[in-house]
Amino acid sequence: MKKITIEGKKELTGMIKISGAKNSAVALIPAAILCDEEVTIKNVPNISDIDALSEILEFINGKIKREKDAMTIDASDIENKEIPEEISKKLRASYYFMSAILGKYKNVEMYFPGGCNIGKRPIDQTLKAFRALGATVIEKDNKYKIYAKELIGAKINLDMPSVGATVNAIFASVRAKGITTINNAAREPEISNIIDFLNQMGAKIEGKGTSTITITGVDSLHKTTIEVIPDRIEAGTYVILGALIGNNLKIKNTKSEHINALLEKLKEANANVEVYDNYIITNKSENLKNIDVITKGYPGFATDLQQPLTTLLTQCEGISTLEETIYENRFNNVEYLNQMGANITIDNRKIHVKGKTNLKGCEVKATDLRAGACMVIAGLIAEGKTTINDIEHVLRGYENIIEKLQNVGAKIEYEEI
Numbered sequence: 386m387k388k389i390t391i392e393g394k395k396e397l398t399g400m401i402k403i404s405g406a407k408n409s410a411v412a413l414i415p416a417a418i419l420c421d422e423e424v425t426i427k428n429v430p431n432i433s434d435i436d437a438l439s440e441i442l443e444f445i446n447g448k449i450k451r452e453k454d455a456m457t458i459d460a461s462d463i464e465n466k467e468i469p470e471e472i473s474k475k476l477r478a479s480y481y482f483m484s485a486i487l488g489k490y491k492n493v494e495m496y497f498p499g500g501c502n503i504g505k506r507p508i509d510q511t512l513k514a515f516r517a518l519g520a521t522v523i524e525k526d527n528k529y530k531i532y533a534k535e536l537i538g539a540k541i542n543l544d545m546p547s548v549g550a551t552v553n554a555i556f557a558s559v560r561a562k563g564i565t566t567i568n569n570a571a572r573e574p575e576i577s578n579i580i581d582f583l584n585q586m587g588a589k590i591e592g593k594g595t596s597t598i599t600i601t602g603v604d605s606l607h608k609t610t611i612e613v614i615p616d617r618i619e620a621g622t623y624v625i626l627g628a629l630i631g632n633n634l635k636i637k638n639t640k641s642e643h644i645n646a647l648l649e650k651l652k653e654a655n656a657n658v659e660v661y662d663n664y665i666i667t668n669k670s671e672n673l674k675n676i677d678v679i680t681k682g683y684p685g686f687a688t689d690l691q692q693p694l695t696t697l698l699t700q701c702e703g704i705s706t707l708e709e710t711i712y713e714n715r716f717n718n719v720e721y722l723n724q725m726g727a728n729i730t731i732d733n734r735k736i737h738v739k740g741k742t743n744l745k746g747c748e749v750k751a752t753d754l755r756a757g758a759c760m761v762i763a764g765l766i767a768e769g770k771t772t773i774n775d776i777e778h779v780l781r782g783y784e785n786i787i788e789k790l791q792n793v794g795a796k797i798e799y800e801e802i
Contacts, residue, residue, distance in 0.1 A: 391764035405613030415481035484553035492532035510550035538563030627667025675703030
C-alpha cells in the first residue's frame with residue numbers, strides 16, 4: 386500500500402509548473418498505432434497511467450524510446466494479438482487501443498477497460514460507433530472481439546458528448562473508407578490535441594472544437610511530432626489549493642481558457658486569483674462565499690474538478706450546492722471530508738456543503754484519482770496530521786505531486802508499505 390502523510394496549515398509559496406495533460410497523453414500514445422512510421426510525443430507526464438499504456442504497447446511489439454518528457458513510438462511491427470485482462474484493466478484509457486487497432490487492422494480482441502470506480506462508465510457509445518462503421522461486436526466473459534471486412538464511413542450520432550466515445554470513433558474512422566460524421570461529439574481541448582496529432586500525420590479531420598466532427602478516411606499516416614497540451618485538471622487543482630493556502634503561489638504553463646468555468650466560479654466565491662497569459666497567481670482568500678456548481682461537458686464545469694473544489698466549498702460561508710451530472714458515483718470523498726470536520730450531505734446526484742468548517746487531520750483514503758486530489762488539498766489546509774492511504778490513485782494522474790508540493794513549502798511525505 387502507498388500512502389502520504391501531511392502536516393497541514395503550511396503556507397505555500399513559489400512556483401508550480403503544470404505538466405502535460407494526462408487525458409491527452411493517454412490517447413495520443415494509442416493513436417501512434419494508426420501511423421505507419423515513427424512518431425514523437427513531447428511533454429508526456431511521468432505518471433503511472435503512461436507506464437501502463439507503455440506496457441500494453443510493448444506487449445504488442447511496439448517500440449518505445451523515452452528521453453526526459455519525450456516519447457518516440459514505432460508501431461510499424463505491431464503484432465495484433467489479444468491484450469490480456471491483467472494489463473487492460475489497469476486504466477480506462479486502454480480501450481483507445483481497441484479503436485486504434487480496429488482502425489488499422491480491422492479486427493481486435495481485448496478485455497473491458499479498467500480505471501477509477503466513479504460509476505458505471507459503460508462503453509456502449511464506443512460500440513455504437515464501431516457498429517455504425519460496419520464492425521461486428523461480440524462480447525463474452527468481459528472480453529470483446531470486434532472485426533470487419535472493411536470499415537465504411539458513416540454518420541455516428543452519440544447519445545451524449547462522451548470524450549472516450551468521441552476519441553474511439555475518430556480512431557476507428559481515420560483509415561476507414563469514405564466520410565464519417567460524428568454528431569454530438571465532445572469538445573474537450575484534449576480532443577483538439579489528438580485531432581492536431583492525426584492531421585499532422587496526414588489524416589483529414591474537420592470540426593475540431595465543435596460538436597460535429599467530419600473525417601475523410603485515408604490509406605496511411607506518416608511520421609510527425611506533437612506536444613501534449615498543459616493539464617487543465619492539474620492546473621485547476623493547484624489553483625484551488627492556492628486560493629486556500631497560497632502566498633503568491635504561481636501556477637505556470639497554464640491555458641486559462643481551458644479552465645474558464647472554474648475561474649468564473651472562483652471569482653464568484655470571492656477567491657484571490659489573478660490570471661495572466663500563461664500563468665496564474667493565487668493567494669489565500671478571505672471571506673469566501675457560497676456558490677452553486679453543476680458539472681457539464683466542456684466548456685462547462687469539469688467533472689474532474691468537482692471533487693477538488695469540494696474542499697474549497699467547506700471554507701465558504703453559507704451553504705454551497707454541487708450537482709454531478711456526468712458520473713453517478715463521484716462523491717466517495719465526502720465520507721472522508723466529513724471525518725475531518727466538514728458538514729456535507731449527499732442528496733442523490735447533489736451535495737450540500739455547509740461552511741465554514743475547520744478541518745482536522747486524521748486517517749483517510751483516496752478512493753479514486755480526483756477524490757484523492759480532494760483529500761490532498763484537505764490535508765494541506767487541515768490542522769494537524771493527515772494520512773492518506775491508497776495514494777497510488779493520485780499518482781496515476783498528477784506528475785511528481787509530492788515533489789511539486791514540497792518545493793512550494795508543503796510538509797508532505799510519501800511512504801510505501
